Amino acid sequence: MPELFPSPASTPRVRFAPSPTGYLHVGSARTFILNWLFARHNHGTMVLRLDDTDLERNTDTSVQSIFEGLRWLGLNWDEEYKQSERLALHRQAAEAIFARGLAYRDFTPAHAGDDNQSGPQGAWLFNSGMRDLSREESDRRAAAGEAFALRFRVPRGTDRALRFIDGVYGEQSKLADEVEDFALLRSDGMPTYHLASCIDDADLHISHIIRGQDHLTNTFKHLLIFEALEAKAPQFAHLPLLVAPDGAKLSKRKHGPVVSVTTYRDAGFLPQAFINFLCLLGWSPKNDRDFLTLDEIRDLFTLDGVNRANAVVNFTEADPFDPKAVWLNAEHLRALPVEELSEKLMPFFEQAGFHPSPKMVAAVTPLIRERIKLLRDAAPAADFFFLSELPPYDPAELIPQKGDAALAARVLQHAEQVLATTTFDHASLESALREAAAALNLKAGSMFQPIRVAICGRKNAPPLFETMAVLGRDVCLPRIRQAIAKLDALA
């Protein structure tokens, strides 16, 4: 018999195999990232494979959104496959398994035994009527056109233990007798996940399967399939699951868009921050560091650092983002060169309805970058830089803590005079205004608050002098006059 799957390559080959049944969710994204890290750390190959054998649930939009998500992450892969294009191989391999007597046809109508398959006695393992059907009768019913699923004939009564060493969970074993006769082929002839996945992993010479822990117990079935395929089983490493605060596995249905990577992207997460955050869920660099660049993570990444307990993504109804993710994003934002951050900010300004020049954005960016955590925070933080007309504000804001409207008016009038002649740069503005405060016998705070509110329309804003320097005299003076008018109206 010719060898169906020649021996695997020696450099590590890993794969990410999403099934296109929805958007890319954070759990999948993390699996992808950790596979990528493993591949790149070990100078191996990263394979992307679309596991699209479930015709009922696959959609093109899902394929699009998965690619969109992966592209946003910015991590590349080396080879790309579609499982649905490999059906001939799957059928051929299934036929070979059947021919060797390692599988049998099950003519039980689909879903017929759903209810009483398992109960107090234990799990359903097999239907002896079907398992023991004679080859002749099986052939006859198949020839007559009766639909059947192909099931693996799991060894029975052998005391045989299936074992493997998991890269994360260590030694694993389970009695073959406790594994049910799982399906290989559906009655429509399509391979199941287990079959297609193992065949492709063998055929693509995948050396390490790194995937969610929800597959840990499935691995015993996969061992059986690899053996039936006469292929060497790859190494396995299972990753702890990402769960919601209530402990339930993250799911699209139950948790909605908070688990979609596009939600993070649209809120203004940086891909590197998102990756940093995801890596820290269930993996540790063991060096007390949290803020890490992609290169650092790649250099540090090993399976030893992977934890075994599920990790909670700490989101709430009020806030869909884990506070740590937000903090990391703020850190990564500040680590970005100003020009780069400016470019990232531009689309968020546009989306908010502002159309500032790149030059303006470049000037504003350093003033807001320590005041935003997500890119989407930028527009509300910088609106007054772009608006020709300030939004209405309460004139009472113009009045300093220890003072009254008259004082505020005096401050603004004095400022108006001073600013008429001051050069609009940081140093000149600061010295001029500090002198003005001294002249009025005021503390800096009392002097600056009315001006800040007049210029920005609110009390909390970026540093005053830099802000005024960016805005320029032609914008600042009218705003101060307007503030004076508001104060007059108050009186």
Added chain:
RNA sequence: GGCGCUAUCGUCUAGGGGUUAGGACGUGAGAUUCUCAAUCUUAAAACACGGGUUCGAUUCCCGUUAGCGCUACCA
């Protein structure tokens, strides 16, 4: 129900037979400051429970409890 996996501050985690059980986020207090933010200092906050083994267990073993996963012709 069966099988498998897991258990350190609210969350992410480090540690490991003898430690003041470390770090980070978040929270509280203070400092700094033209406001806010950033920054700095600081506080509160954890070894699920019960048995062993041991001179000594948070750490090793067993059990309990709890949680999660698989138990589909989904992946």
